Amino acid sequence: MRLLLVGNYGAGNLGDEALRDFFLTRFPQHVWTCISVRPSRDRPEVPPLPCGLRSLCTTPWWRTFMVLWRVDAVVFGGGSLFTDTESVFACMLWWWHAMVARFLRKPLHFAFQGVGPFRTRLGEWLARSAFRKARSLSVRDTLSFSRVQLWHLNTKVIQSFDPVFSLVDKEKTHTNPQNVLTVIPRHNSRDSLLSRLKELLLGGMWDGVDILLLQPEHPQERSFALELLSAGAREIIPVRTLEELVDQVAASRVVLTQRYHGGLVALALQRELHCVEQSPGDKLDALAKLAARPFDREVLCSQIEDGVRALEQGLRS
Known part of the structure; x- marks a missing residue:
């Protein structure tokens, strides 16, 4: 057809x-x-x-x-x-x-x-x-x-x-994560993401805080990433393929995201996930509810x- x-x-x-x-x-x-x-x-x-x-x-x-x-x-x-x-x-x-x-x-x-x-x-x-x-x-x-x-x-x-969940190599769940907090913003991320990052920075000792840009060419996304750097992040990493995203998330212990597919990969790799919704009942809200309880990968x-x-x-x- x-x-x-x-x-x-x-x-x-x-x-x-x-x-x-x-x-x-x-x-x-x-x-x-x-x-x-x-x-x-x-x-x-x-x-x-x-x-x-x-x-x-x-x-x-x-x-x-x-x-x-x-x-x-x-x-x-x-x-x-x-x-x-x-x-x-x-x-x-x-x-x-x-x-x-x-x-x-x-x-x-x-x-x-x-x-x-x-x-x-x-x-x-x-x-x-x-x-x-x-x-x-x-x-x-x-x-x-x-x-x-x-x-x-x-x-x-x-x-x-x-x-996309099914495209994540489940063998990567066995990768030993580093004590790294990974932050995945959007081009229109608001202060809510920045505030949540500051809470996580105060609540734990991290070996590093990395920022993943899933739209690295977007000027507003780059601009917000610079704000996150000033808040205590270590490095900005452009990510252009699903494989690169999986590798970066697999090496992290905790993921803070306002990007749905960033959270989806973290869920597939069984990493601790913090989603910052844009509005109540949105896709990140749905993902956070799923991550908050035990789930069966095979069922999904x-x-x-x-x-x-x-x-x-x-x-x-």
């Missing part, structure tokens, strides 16, 4: 790129084209559809429309596409992609979705509207599952988990397989 993979790819976010790689490697029997904010000429990628005058005039959106015309189905592939925690525009952008695909009578599949939280009624309405006629639907956490269940959709909702991997089967069966239907 010819499929269009829709997601926040190409922005330099390590977690989103790992999700894209999961789909391309786990479903190699399909011919994929990916939405990317920075399409590469070396790969089958197209820009997002325009959602404003500027993007209408500056991006070759007609390439995306032609791909939509030709594909057999559209897959919204993981990540927090439908949440208005930062801006309701994100919900509007992905809703628009769903509406154009539906207009062209393309089956819609939503795989490993993080849904919500929502600050506005509009954001939630856009998400519910996009999901309304999904052929298959899986979500990555219990909070997302509860939100979608309240919508009473005709499509069965599958409780899955983030597939089994849930990922449930999501894989849901997508496979949906594509065959």
Whole structure:
């Protein structure tokens, strides 16, 4: 089948790129084209559809429309596409992609979705509207599952988990960690992360405090990292691949993060995890709740397989 993979790819976010790689490697029997904010000429990628005058005039959106015309189905592939925690525009952008695909009578599949939280009624309405006629639907956490269940959709909702978890080499859990505190900020991290770092610095003796940048080219992320250095961190380490992230986290004893996939890797490697949520009920909140109680890695991997089967069966239907 010819499929269009829709997601926040190409922005330099390590977690989103790992999700894209999961789909391309786990479903190699399909011919994929990916939405990317920075399409590469070396790969089958197209820009997002325009959602404003500027993007209408500056991006070759007609390439995306032609791909939509030709594909057999559209897959919204993981990540927090439908949440208005930062801006309701994100919900509007992905809703628009769903509406154009539906207009062209393309089956819609939503795989490993993080849904919500929502600050506005509009954001939630856009998400519910996009999901309304999904052929298959899986979500990555219990909070997302509860939100979608309240919508009473005709499509069965599958409780899955983030597939990046399954890409972490479980043998790395046996790596002897150093007495290092690893901090993973976002470009829009606030004082809450800085305050939590100061608490951890006062509460223990550390051999080192390292800062991992998962979007090292982002100027605001670099700027906030410099603030963390002045608070007592030792080193800023740019991280560009999942393998590099796994190695850095495996060498740490404690991880303080405001990045979801940084926390996910820490969870997979069974490191002490401190998540600083951006808003109540967000993906970091869901991850913190999971880390706060004993969990079975095999159960989580089994849930990922449930999501894989849901997508496979949906594509065959």
